[in-house]
Amino acid sequence: MRAFSPRRVPTALRLAFAVACLLFVASAAQAQADATSASLSGFVRDQQGAVVAGATVAARNPAINLERSTTTNEEGFYQFVQLPPGEYEVSVEAPNFKRAVYSNLQLTVGQRGELNPELEVGQIGETVTVSDATTNIVETNKTVVANTITEERIDNLPINERSAT
Incomplete structure (x- = not known):
């Protein structure tokens, strides 16, 4: 020892x-x-609810010229991490399915958004554009009431050093 x-x-x-x-x-x-940053994830399924493995999911933010793409795994799951906040267009493509496009998706700082696209069976060249009314990003990780505060609102906050007279 x-x-x-x-x-x-x-x-x-x-x-x-x-x-x-x-x-x-x-x-x-x-x-x-x-x-x-923000993140976006979800499951890609067909109209019957079956998972679509190997689908290509692309997230594009035209304001900052950013595009990221990924492929769904065998469970149909995809994930984008560390996306800059902003407005995104998400497109989903898979063989023997119509291309689905979700536009005007707003991601905010710290948000963990969830978007579960549903693909329709069809020809490869066809595209289904989903309108804003049905493309709400669901945040399933939090249950809070939140609001984004603009820079103008912060500038107009009363501060002790400002003279009220």
Whole structure:
């Protein structure tokens, strides 16, 4: 059996401190990313409710010229993380299905939106455009009443240093 060595304690403490610092920095970076971006996910299904695996889902923000695309997995699930907030157009394509386009989808900072597209069977060249009335992004992770505060409203807040006379 080894005897206790006081030399090992400082080395072990330094290692533990380094690991703790690394975990703190990693969690802070993730929190910062969550605080400045949004995410969008969902399941792609057909009209009968069956999953559509291998569908291509593209999210496009024309205001900042950003386009990201992904492919659904075997359960029909797709996910976009760290999307800049803004207005998006989401298109979904799969072989033997009509292309579906969802426009004017608004994503805000910190939002985890869910959009579950439904594809119609049809020719590859056909497109189904879904109107704004039915393209609400559902946020299933939170149950809060929230509102976005504009920069103008913040500028007009009464502050103690401003003179009321």
